[in-house]
Amino acid sequence: MSFDILKGMATTLKNMGRKPTTVSYPEEERELPPRFRGRHVLHRYDNGLERCVGCYLCAGACPADAIYIEAEENSEDSPTSPGERYAKIFDVNMLRCIFCGYCQAACPTGAITLEKEYKLAAYYPEDFIYHKEQLLEPEGQSTVGSNEVWAEPAPQDAAQPVPQERKVFDGSQASAAAVGLGNVHTERPVFLVDEEQDADRRTSSRSETEK
Numbered sequence: 460m461s462f463d464i465l466k467g468m469a470t471t472l473k474n475m476g477r478k479p480t481t482v483s484y485p486e487e488e489r490e491l492p493p494r495f496r497g498r499h500v501l502h503r504y505d506n507g508l509e510r511c512v513g514c515y516l517c518a519g520a521c522p523a524d525a526i527y528i529e530a531e532e533n534s535e536d537s538p539t540s541p542g543e544r545y546a547k548i549f550d551v552n553m554l555r556c557i558f559c560g561y562c563q564a565a566c567p568t569g570a571i572t573l574e575k576e577y578k579l580a581a582y583y584p585e586d587f588i589y590h591k592e593q594l595l596e597p598e599g600q601s602t603v604g605s606n607e608v609w610a611e612p613a614p615q616d617a618a619q620p621v622p623q624e625r626k627v628f629d630g631s632q633a634s635a636a637a638v639g640l641g642n643v644h645t646e647r648p649v650f651l652v653d654e655e656q657d658a659d660r661r662t663s664s665r666s667e668t669e670k
């Protein structure tokens with residue numbers, strides 16, 4: 460018997476008594492961490508008004524350009540949100556979304572959160588554009604969603620997925636490690652310098668107009 464077969468059998472025997480790490484999905488589901496980032500939810504206040512004030516900050520923060528908003532002025536008699544405006548249209552393109560949570564972090568009113576729903580399937584690509592009607596909490600429901608768990612600072616002993624120097628995501632070498640580049644320094648030298656092209660031409664064009 461070759462050494463490789465013995466080695467393989469030893470590995471099998473070693474793992475025979477261990478609990479499996481797999482689960483029988485969909486009958487059984489894995490418990491997700493509290494800060495899991497899945498499908499978005501738009502929240503309401505207790506009085507039923509929508510938290511979203513149509514400020515576009517989430518769309519601006521989204522690195523995947525996945526959020527499309529059209530804001531409209533609230534009517535004085537029956538406002539939709541407590542702000543001047545509300546989101547008349549609020550779409551999230553789930554095919555573009557990378558579930559980074561920047562939209563949630565950017566929102567000043569806690570209107571948008573990423574929740575634990577991850578079973579997102581559809582037959583047609585257009586069905587992955589989730590509209591406001593699908594995202595907004597139903598009337599009579601008002602929750603803060605995962606904002607509750609994100610409000611607390613991370614526990615000191617929380618396991619870090621990659622070695623980090625400062626225990627916060629700060630774009631240091633940890634980000635390179637996360638994508639498999641080890642400790643390659645993220646600062647890269649500028650290889651091409653074209654001083655003429657890089658010059659701020661606005662000044663010269665301004666002074667030419669003034670002439």
Ligand code: SF4
Pocket residue numbers: 517520521522523524525526551555556557558559560561562563573
């Ligand atoms: S989770 Fe990230 S990628 Fe997805 S919509 Fe929000 S900001 Fe955009």
Ligand code: SF4
Pocket residue numbers: 510511512513514515516517518528546565566567568569570571
């Ligand atoms: S979800 Fe939040 S950040 Fe986005 S438009 Fe509404 S209020 Fe602004």
